Amino acid sequence: MPAERPSPPPFEAADLERSLDRYLMWGLVFMVVLIVGFVAYRAREPQLRRDATTAQQKSYREIGTQLFATNCSGCHGKNAVGGSGPVLNAKEFLKSTTDNQIVGLVAGGVPGTEMPAWSLAFGGTLTDEQILEITTYLRALEPKAPSVPTWRSGKT
Numbered sequence: 001m002p003a004e005r006p007s008p009p010p011f012e013a014a015d016l017e018r019s020l021d022r023y024l025m026w027g028l029v030f031m032v033v034l035i036v037g038f039v040a041y042r043a044r045e046p047q048l049r050r051d052a053t054t055a056q057q058k059s060y061r062e063i064g065t066q067l068f069a070t071n072c073s074g075c076h077g078k079n080a081v082g083g084s085g086p087v088l089n090a091k092e093f094l095k096s097t098t099d100n101q102i103v104g105l106v107a108g109g110v111p112g113t114e115m116p117a118w119s120l121a122f123g124g125t126l127t128d129e130q131i132l133e134i135t136t137y138l139r140a141l142e143p144k145a146p147s148v149p150t151w152r153s154g155k156t
């Protein structure tokens with residue numbers, strides 16, 4: 001009878017192996033938490049963006065309302081109903097003019113008329129941001145804007 005060969009010592013001590021198992025378990029838990037977290041974040045993101053846009057539009061509109069009252073209503077009338085300058089609260093104007101066109105008109109003015117350039121870049125007093133705010137205000141008038149076929153001639 002050959003003597004029994006001694007079995008080799010276990011590769012790792014039992015307590016080390018238990019410790020490793022615990023690390024692996026926690027690793028798995030964290031991974032699941034991260035995956036669930038990312039999925040939940042991704043699902044919420046579009047609504048967060050919509051809310052942020054709405055909030056920004058609201059604050060632009062409010063600031064734009066003030067800026068218009070201070071800088072523009074002298075010629076375009078209170079609430080843009082017209083004065084010596086055109087009626088801007090008019091379906092005809094708002095439907096036929098894009099935001100970019102309004103920004104351009106306000107920034108550069110209408111040379112050869114009473115309408116001055118407002119952009120700092122053209123010697124005016126308003127920043128690009130403020131011109132966007134006024135544009136947001138004017139655009140917000142569109143849904144309720146009355147039809148004023150003679151809008152170009154201001155308040156007649």
Ligand code: HEC
Nearest residue numbers: 071072074075084085086102105106110113114115118134
């Ligand atoms: C001193 C008077 C005056 C002031 C102040 C003034 N405007 Fe005007 N604006 C006019 C006149 C006049 C016109 C018409 C120009 C023309 O004959 O085409 C005009 C034209 C415009 C138009 C173009 C309308 C079109 O013909 O399509 C816009 C937009 C406009 N003004 C916005 C503004 C805004 C916004 C402000 C304030 C930041 C402002 N204006 C301040 C006199 C004024």
